[in-house]
Amino acid sequence: MIELKNLSKSFMTSDGQVDALRHVNLTIQDGDIYGIIGMSGAGKSTLVRCINMLERPTEGNVIMDGRDLGTLAKGELRDMRRQVTMIFQGFNLLMQKTCLQNVCLPLKWAKVPKKEAEERARELLRTVELPDKANAYPAQLSGGQQQRVAIARALATNPRVLLCDEATSALDPKTTHQILELIRDINRKTGITVIVITHQMSVVQEICNRVAILENGTVVEEGEVSAVFSNPRAEATRNLVYPEMAEAREHIGGNGQTVRVIFNGAEAARTPLLAQMAMDEHIAASILAASTRSVGDKAYGYMNLEIPGGPDELARAVKYLRKVKDVAVQVDVEYPAKGSDEE
Amino acid sequence: MNQFQRAFTPESLQEAWQIAVRDFPQGLWDTVYVTLLATFFAIVIGLPLGMLLVAGDEHGIHPMPRPLMKVINVIINFLRSVPFLILIVMVIPLTRLIVGTSVGTTASIVPLVIAAFPFVARLVETSLREVSPNIIETAQSMGATPMQILLGVMLPESVPSLIDNFTLAITTILGYTAMSGAIGGGGIGKIAIMTGYNRYKYAVLYMAVIVLVILVQIFQNFGSWLSRKCDKRLKH
Numbered sequence: 045m046i047e048l049k050n051l052s053k054s055f056m057t058s059d060g061q062v063d064a065l066r067h068v069n070l071t072i073q074d075g076d077i078y079g080i081i082g083m084s085g086a087g088k089s090t091l092v093r094c095i096n097m098l099e100r101p102t103e104g105n106v107i108m109d110g111r112d113l114g115t116l117a118k119g120e121l122r123d124m125r126r127q128v129t130m131i132f133q134g135f136n137l138l139m140q141k142t143c144l145q146n147v148c149l150p151l152k153w154a155k156v157p158k159k160e161a162e163e164r165a166r167e168l169l170r171t172v173e174l175p176d177k178a179n180a181y182p183a184q185l186s187g188g189q190q191q192r193v194a195i196a197r198a199l200a201t202n203p204r205v206l207l208c209d210e211a212t213s214a215l216d217p218k219t220t221h222q223i224l225e226l227i228r229d230i231n232r233k234t235g236i237t238v239i240v241i242t243h244q245m246s247v248v249q250e251i252c253n254r255v256a257i258l259e260n261g262t263v264v265e266e267g268e269v270s271a272v273f274s275n276p277r278a279e280a281t282r283n284l285v286y287p288e289m290a291e292a293r294e295h296i297g298g299n300g301q302t303v304r305v306i307f308n309g310a311e312a313a314r315t316p317l318l319a320q321m322a323m324d325e326h327i328a329a330s331i332l333a334a335s336t337r338s339v340g341d342k343a344y345g346y347m348n349l350e351i352p353g354g355p356d357e358l359a360r361a362v363k364y365l366r367k368v369k370d371v372a373v374q375v376d377v378e379y380p381a382k383g384s385d386e387e
Numbered sequence: 388m389n390q391f392q393r394a395f396t397p398e399s400l401q402e403a404w405q406i407a408v409r410d411f412p413q414g415l416w417d418t419v420y421v422t423l424l425a426t427f428f429a430i431v432i433g434l435p436l437g438m439l440l441v442a443g444d445e446h447g448i449h450p451m452p453r454p455l456m457k458v459i460n461v462i463i464n465f466l467r468s469v470p471f472l473i474l475i476v477m478v479i480p481l482t483r484l485i486v487g488t489s490v491g492t493t494a495s496i497v498p499l500v501i502a503a504f505p506f507v508a509r510l511v512e513t514s515l516r517e518v519s520p521n522i523i524e525t526a527q528s529m530g531a532t533p534m535q536i537l538l539g540v541m542l543p544e545s546v547p548s549l550i551d552n553f554t555l556a557i558t559t560i561l562g563y564t565a566m567s568g569a570i571g572g573g574g575i576g577k578i579a580i581m582t583g584y585n586r587y588k589y590a591v592l593y594m595a596v597i598v599l600v601i602l603v604q605i606f607q608n609f610g611s612w613l614s615r616k617c618d619k620r621l622k623h
Contacts, residue, residue, distance in 0.1 A: 098528055125530035136525040139620045140543050149539065150529040181619040201530075 046072040046095065046205065046237070051104035053090050053261075064090040066261040067104070072254075074204075077231055077238040079252035079269065081245065081284060087261040088241045092207050095239065096128045097121055108205075126154055126201040133210035135190040137182040143169065143193045144178040150200045161200075168196035172226060188219035195226065205237045206230075212247055220244075224251045245284050249273065249344050257281045274306045274372040285346075301351045301358050303329075303365070303375055307336055307343040310370035317368065318349075327361050328352060394589030403590035410578050411598065417492050417573035418602065421564050425496050426557045429503035433556075436463075436504065437511025442537055448523060449533035463505040471502050471563055475570050495564070495572025503560050510552035514545040547618035554610025558603050565599065575599055 051068040054061050064087045072078045082088050093099040095106055097113055106113045108128070116124055129150070137146050144165050151161035169175050172192035174185075182190050191211060198206055208227065212220040228251045231238050240252055248255050248269060255273075256266040259280035265272055276282045305317075322328050329349040336345030351361045358375070365373045393399060440459065443451030469477065475498040479489045482497040518541045526536045542549075565576025575595050583592025615621065 096528055098524060122530035122532065125528055130525070130528040132521065132525060134521055136519075136521050138522065138540060138544055140546055140618075149526075150531075153529065153531050153535050153539070183620045197529075207528075 045074055045109060046070075046239075047105075047107040048072075048091075048095070049105045049107060051091070051094060051101050051106065053087075053094060053099060054102045064261050065094070065101070068258075068261070068263055070256055070263060070266065072237060072239060074237055075231070075235050076254055077228065077240060077252045079240045079242065079248035079255040080258055081242055081248050081255060082258035082280070083243060083284075086258040088243075088258055089209055090261075091258065092130075092209050092239060092241045095205075095207060096125055096130060126150065127203050128205040128207065129198040129201065129203040130207040130209060131191065131194045131198050131211045133213045135182070135187070135194045135214075137190055137193055137197070139182050142179050142181055143174065143185070143196075146182070146193055147196045147200055150197060154201055164200060165196070168199055169193070171199070171230070172196045186219075187215050188223060191215065191219075191223055192226065195223075195230075199230065199236075203236065205239065208238065208240045208242075210241055210243070213242065213244065217246075220247070221250070227251060245273075246344075257284065270308055274308055275374070301353075301355075302332065303349045303351055303358070303362060303373060305347045305349060305365055306372040306374070307345050307347075308370050308372060310343050310368060315368075317365075321361065321364050325360055325364050327357050327364075329361060390587060391589055394587075394593075399588065400590050403588055403594060406578075406582060406588065406591050407594050410582070411575070411594075414573065414575045414578045414595075415598065415602075417577075418561070418564055418575045418599075421492060421496055421499065421567070421572065421574060422557060422561045425499035425503060425560050425564075426553070428496070428500040429507045429556065429560065430553060432500070432504040433507025434511050436508035437515065438537055438542075440508060440512045441515040441541070442533060448527075448536050463508055466501065466505040467509070469502075471498070471566055474498055474502050475567060490571035492571075492573035495567035495570065499560060499563055499567060502563060503556060506559065507553075507556050510556060511549065514548040514552050515541050517548055518544045547614045547620075550610060550614040550617060554607060554614070557606050557610070561599070561603060561606065575602075 048068050048070040051065055052063070053065040054063045056062075068091060080088055080091060090099055094101045095113075097106070097116070101114065108124075113121075113124060137143075138149070141149070144162065147165035147168055148158075148161045151164060152158070156164070166175070166178060169178055172195050174189060174192050174196070177185060177189065177193070182193065185193065194211075206227070211227075212223050215223060224247060227238060227240075230236060231251075238251075240247060242248060252269050254267065255269045256263045257272070257278060257280055258264070259278070264278040265276070265281045272281060273285055276285045318329055318331070329351050332348040332350050334345070334347040336343050336347065349361075351358045362373050362375060365371060394403075436459070439451075440456075440463075441447055442449045443456050445453065445456075466474075475495075478498045478501050481501075482489045482494050485497055486494045488494050522540060522544060523536060526540045531539065564572065564574050565579065568574055568577030568580050571577075575598050579592050579595035579599075582588055583590075583595055
């Protein structure tokens with residue numbers, strides 16, 4: 045278990061003091077895939093670097109299994125960093141060393157005998173599905189492959205926590221998906237705790253079980269991913285969950301009866317939901333905005349609908365949509381009150 | 388007919404050729420021997436010093452007391468700013484102490500090393516600073532000690548750049564060896580000055596220059612080739 049207690053970090057810059065983190069309190073359970081999401085400049089990178097003490101918190105504590113990491117001596121700190129490893133947006137492999145040498149590096153530094161280290165490194169390269177790239181140099185690999193090598197390197201010392209600092213931000217969507225799947229697999233097999241720093245909602249949706257939303261160095265919302273996403277409370281969360289929302293609102297004309305349909309792993313990907321509603325209930329909803337994606341055969345995302353007619357039609361539509369499994373419906377509270385409705 | 392025209396008459400050219408055949412092999416050997424040895428010692432001193440400059444820096448991986456770093460920097464800058472010809476004279480006592488004499492080919496290595504190691508230290512510093520801070524941070528996140536980062540990350544990652552810079556050092560030192568001819572150090576430079584210039588055999592002077600130019604070309608091309616060959620960032 046990792047506890048962040050009242051964590052603050054300030055930097056002195058030429059423009060004066062910058063408070064990157066302000067009184068952050070978080071608890072991350074063992075085995076969690078914990079997402080920390082925020083816009084750039086929200087303090088995500090600083091937060092993750094405080095966890096392994098690459099950045100010293102100005103105030104507050106990082107407590108791992110009852111030990112305050114801020115009080116560790118230099119040698120203990122290095123031992124701790126073998127338990128809390130990290131992967132990065134830029135992969136950060138040594139470009140002049142082969143993949144095998146890269147994976148061996150943390151083992152060599154931990155004084156593991158060379159032969160044993162090489163065996164372990166080869167095994168890890170198999171885990172990340174790159175067994176034939178042992179003697180290749182990073183420059184010969186694609187971005188996704190480089191990140192796989194970086195993951196193998198991060199796992200070399202059998203860590204208990206893996207920190208991912210925007211680890212998929214430099215990758216295309218397909219590769220991102222593959223890397224996330226790999227991380228989830230490793231989490232399932234080894235029980236490693238994963239902390240994922242990202243600005244991409246999709247990353248959190250795909251692998252995290254819990255999420256904290258960071259804005260201006262403060263945690264504005266925290267909880268189970270499904271709960272936070274289906275019912276975002278903080279403004280920052282709404283902006284992240286529905287980035288097109290602000291824009292969509294401008295196009296709302298009509299009667300202002302809007303409904304938000306949230307797909308939370310619904311099997312709705314292949315059902316013509318709106319057409320079905322039009323036939324069954326005779327309500328011809330129009331789509332104001334939508335952003336959905338399918339992972340496997342499940343749908344994630346949202347649709348903003350405008351429901352024609354009066355409050356009666358609205359109530360019927362909401363009732364109809366709620367019958368679908370794994371779909372949440374919200375009547376938009378931002379608009380002339382038709383009663384806020386949450387699920 | 389002026390001196391230069393006289394230098395290129397068939398007779399003087401023939402004489403110069405004879406001198407070249409007689410003196411150049413030994414001169415070439417002296418030049419190469421002094422250059423390589425001086426570069427070697429300059430690297431032996433300059434490489435760790437350059438590493439110290441980077442690691443011990445205020446924002447380095449192992450910050451050292453600032454006064455110490457200041458003193459080291461001042462010494463390096465001082466040695467770098469003394470003209471080589473004056474430096475040769477200044478270090479005569481040290482040369483005597485190390486070599487036993489202050490004249491001759493081997494003796495000229497001492498001032499060459501003194502002049503070159505601060506230069507090499509700065510070059511090493513530049514090369515090591517090119518290593519991405521992200522990679523250094525990564526190494527820190529893996530629990531590496533400052534020494535492990537220096538030897539296991541920064542040095543191997545900057546090998547191509549170091550080779551380029553050592554090539555620069557070797558060609559510069561080669562140029563210096565010509566000057567050390569002035570105090571009795573052997574080599575092509577000495578022949579150019581002593582025979583070519585002092586005894587008005589300008590044809591010899593030009594031939595010596597051509598040999599030096601070719602030598603620089605060889606060192607430079609070899610260095611550039613080696614640097615490219617070692618660089619694993621390039622897809623072969």
